[in-house]
Amino acid sequence: MVGLLNRLRLVARALAGRLNPVAYRTLTRPCPSGAQIPGYILENVTIQHLGNGILSKKETTMPEIANVNGKICPIDEAVVPAEDRGYLFGDGVYEVLRCYNGRMWAFERHRQRFERSLKEIAVQNLDLDQLCHWVAETYERSRIPEATIYFHVTRGVAPRSHAWSEDIIPTFFMTVRPFVVRGEGNERGIKVISVLDQRWGRCDIKSLNLLPNVLAKQKARSQGAYEAILVDEKGGVREGTSSAVVCILQGTLCAPPNCSTLLPSITRQFVFEIADELKIPIQQRAFSLKDLYAADEAFIAGSGDEIMGITHADEKPIGTGKVGELTKKIYRQYRKRISKSQDQPMS
Ligand SMILES: Cc1ncc(COP(=O)(O)O)c(C=O)c1O
DSSP states (O other): HHHHHHHHHHHHHTTTTSHHHHEEEHSOOOEEEEEEEEEEEEOEEEEESSSOOEEEEEEOOOOOOOEEEEEEEEEOOOOOTTTBBHHHHEEEEEEEEEEETTSSSHHHHHHHHHHHHHHHTTTOOHHHHHHHHHHHHHHHTTTTSSSEEOOOEEEOSSSOOOOTTTOOOHHHEEEEEEEETTTHHHHOOOOEEEEEOOSOOOTSBBBBBOOOHHHHHHHHHTOOSSSSEEETTOOBBBSSSSSSEEEEEETEEEOOOOOSSSSOOOHHHHHHHHHHHOOOEEEEEOOOOHHHHHHHEEEEEEEETEEEEEEEEEEEEEETTOHHHHHHHHHHHHHHHHHTTSSSOOO
């Protein structure tokens, strides 16, 4: 009875427009039987206002699912022990990738970066092939064509102690969710602010420790900007909180070289390849915030954001204050590569 009342309350809020359909869906509970995931059919109800008070209620099965150590379940039922070292110390590494039209994009590149991160933090007792099989299997089960996959491995579960024992078994956790469109940044561009980089000395490892990134991103959002650009004490540009930063200086595409102060971005690697095809000169070299302010064009690049032109940095217009022509060209080519890959075996 209480469950029914709660559900009625949620429907009423959704109808009143105070709750978006996605929120409604995630607040409702899965019900047993009849399955895309054996044992579950997730309730997935979209209520749309069609005008004149007409409402449409669409029910589909597009579950947001998780995988914990090989076991697939609805996201809100995924559980890991509280003494997991990922939870206690941020002792783990992760990857985020996009899926387009039912296919994982650039999985092999993510796998390679993930393998490197695992090695750098000395995670032991892990079967990476098995883990990649889980990623593919879980995505296949989700049947979400346009999705974001997140996965991480932590060192494992143990009583809290900084040092670990050699026989600790790592924890795998993964989610698959429908991709949420991030405004109109790809077409209209974005504003960014600069923030002093306060992260650790091994930003080339995709570690779970993201507190400085989280705080800087929130600062950007609170100032009406989309991304925060992390700069060193001398004003050198490193990268965004969850993206790479690239600028065009007098016709040359400039980006800082891969080193311990930034993540080797997979999207940025695609950008280099595309710029090469387009015969745009490339210089992997450090550039400063002043260079960024004076650039012809600039953009951020990342798996989730793809490519977004920077129109303003710290309220100063970059170039014309609109998305630059080379940025648009590179973005078009990037999308073309994704479309082409849909005809090819999964990579
Ligand atoms: C700090 C940081 N830099 C750059 C990127 C972009 O990397 P990728 O293009 O591989 O998504 C990310 C992505 O999450 C990131 O967190």
